[in-house]
Amino acid sequence: MRVSIDKSSIKGEVLAPPSKSYTHRAVALAALSKESTVRHPLISADTLATVRASEMFGASVEREEDKLIIHGINGKPNVPDDVIDAANSGTTLRFMTAIAALTDGVTVLTGDASLRTRPNGPLLEVLKRLGVKACSTRGNERAPLVVKGGLKGKDVSIDGSISSQFISALLITCPLAENSTTLSITGKLKSRPYVDVTLEMLELAGIKVHIDESKGIRFIIPGKQKYDFKDYTVPGDFSSTSYLLAAAAMTNGSEVTVKNLFPSKQGDKVIVEILKQMGADITWDKEAGNVTVRGGRQLKATTFDAGATPDLVPTVAVLAAVAEGTSRIENAEHVRYKETDRLRALATELPKLGVDLKEERDSLTITGGKLHGAAVHGWDDHRIVMALSIAGMVAGNTTIDTTEAVSISYPGFFKDMCSLGAKIKDISEE
Ligand SMILES: O=C(O)C1=C[C@@H](OP(=O)(O)O)[C@@H](O)[C@H](O)C1
Ligand SMILES: C=C(OP(=O)(O)O)C(=O)O
Structure with missing residues (x-):
């Protein structure tokens, strides 16, 4: 697809x-x-x-x-x-x-x-x-x-x-x-x-x-x-949610509440802290289980240690790509042993959207800037597809292939994004 x-x-x-x-x-x-x-x-x-x-x-x-x-x-x-x-x-x-x-x-x-x-x-x-x-x-x-x-x-x-x-x-x-x-x-x-x-x-x-x-x-x-x-x-999934929260934080005029997000042992709940630290307008009502993000603020660069939470790397890489300054994703070698070598995948696809990125064995250094549209490859990897999708919502005029991969962890990803107003179209037949 x-x-x-x-x-x-x-x-x-x-x-x-x-x-x-x-x-x-x-x-x-x-x-x-x-x-x-x-x-x-x-x-x-x-x-x-x-x-x-x-x-x-x-x-x-x-x-x-x-x-x-x-x-x-x-x-x-x-x-x-x-x-x-x-x-x-x-x-x-x-x-x-x-x-x-x-x-x-x-x-x-x-x-x-x-x-x-x-x-x-x-x-x-x-x-x-x-x-x-x-x-x-x-x-x-x-x-x-x-x-x-x-x-x-x-x-x-x-x-x-x-x-x-x-x-x-x-x-x-x-x-x-x-x-x-x-x-x-x-x-x-x-x-x-x-x-x-x-x-x-x-x-x-x-x-x-x-x-x-x-x-x-x-x-x-x-x-x-x-x-x-x-x-x-089963509780709500913070890794899947990271794409929704990041998309809202990166786009002007957005305001999204994701429900059923209560405190749990999931390491990826740290996405809320990462977004806060990058300057996003985000609140987590832990009693109600609601995380709300309002877009429009200029995000700032961050340093992210991926040791405990490797699945957030694609999301954080895209946030870094629009943030002001140079971000570092460190301690990330194990991210190469996933569905794809995700450091390689990000280092290959994000530059097509205009991102300034340097790849090392266990890190990515990303300097934020303005994204432009491009045809990018999803690498048959659900997290690469979802990360590129939210980058596309900032860049515009972007196409992504192998998007059926979202069925691995978040089959409703495109439906949810479209229900929130994202401009995403299936062009498999074109
Ligand atoms: O145990 C789990 O549910 C998982 C552990 C992590 O893998 P690694 O332990 O291989 O890093 C994570 O990346 C994966 O998505 C799910
Ligand atoms: C790496 C992942 O899962 P698994 O290791 O179960 O394939 C993932 O969901 O990003």
């Missing part, structure tokens, strides 16, 4: 889409329990990959109006009768690779061309040390992956600098091992808030994990635990 975007301002109220990260975890934890209801789930390509994988391990999932009723496998996954296809979803691949370690047989997991380029080395290494046979068919740590069950608890360490999803995956699976596991983190843990989201959800499922942060980070996970995840309502 291709869209054209003209200069726009946006006005009105919109409901934040449900959180992708919380939905993945709710479904996985429900699948490991007996019976659960997940209310207000995100139904998107990525979360549906987790639903399908859970079904292949033996769970059954009934989809009703704004809820999923999940009949789980009570801690014992079946050997899947086919290959698990995690599609475009890193979270699904990593979580399900660890869950495969609990079966009595062999599981093969794969994904689309993008997912088959993403690293899994630290997860495979730790699974092997925990008694599991785990390898990549191509011997390069990338999917397709083959996992033969047999998980035993043990003391192990894992590199936390590539993806926190390996750690979340082990935190979900190790409570079901016979013995206890101690997981020590080596390297600088990236994306820490996602581990905290996992721990919050595990607690709701009645799972105990002790954390020792006296010397580095160590998770102590007792074995032989039982999952008891029951009734859960």
Whole structure:
């Protein structure tokens, strides 16, 4: 799909889409329990990959109006009768690779061309040390992956600098091992808030994990635990919301309220602080769960450490492109291991819109200025498409391809933007 975007301002109220990260975890934890209801789930390509994988391990999932009723496998996954296809979803691949370690047989997991380029080395290494046979068919740590069950608890360490999803995956699976596991983190843990989201959800499922942060980070996970995840309502997603808030902040005459945004463990709620610090007119009523942004102020440059919140990088890069002065996005190497190498994607596409940008291995330096329209490529990556879309609302006269990628995390993105008055047209047929 291709869209054209003209200069726009946006006005009105919109409901934040449900959180992708919380939905993945709710479904996985429900699948490991007996019976659960997940209310207000995100139904998107990525979360549906987790639903399908859970079904292949033996769970059954009934989809009703704004809820999923999940009949789980009570801690014992079946050997899947086919290959698990995690599609475009890193979270699904990593979580399900660890869950495969609990079966009595062999599981093969794969994904689309993008997912088959993403690293899994630290997860495979730790699974092997925990008694599991785990390898990549191509011997390069990338999917397709083959996992033969047999998980035993043990003391192990894992590199936390590539993806926190390996750690979340082990935190979900190790409570079901016979013995206890101690997981020590080596390297600088990236994306820490996602581990905290996992721990919050595990607690709701009645799972105990002790954390020792006296010397580095160590998770102590007792074995032989039982999952008891029951009734859960998914909160709004701050990563998806970041595009709405940033678009309103960057465009004159805009005034947008995004609803269902309550405080939670999501690291990406920091977008509210980033916008405030850049000079945007933004307020968050935490009791009501409303974030309101009024556009029209000149934004100022910022320095953004992406270590904990990599998914905000495309949004912050676009904000930096219209801000006064030179911004730095730092500590961002792990952003290269996503659906695409997002630093490369931004460094390729934003200059087409007139942005002055310098790319280094783990940073972007962006000097703000006036944007002009161009034909840009969405890289089949939902966050690149959404970030370029809001840049297009400032630049005008912009076209973007591969825009169907928004179905990964925010299928209603264009509908919501258009309902707020954005000038976006589907030009796939032209
Ligand atoms: O656990 C999660 O839900 C996620 C963790 C993050 O990945 P990394 O831990 O690989 O940085 C984030 O980028 C991804 O969108 C979702
Ligand atoms: C990187 C992302 O997700 P995942 O790792 O689950 O593919 C994302 O949503 O930006």
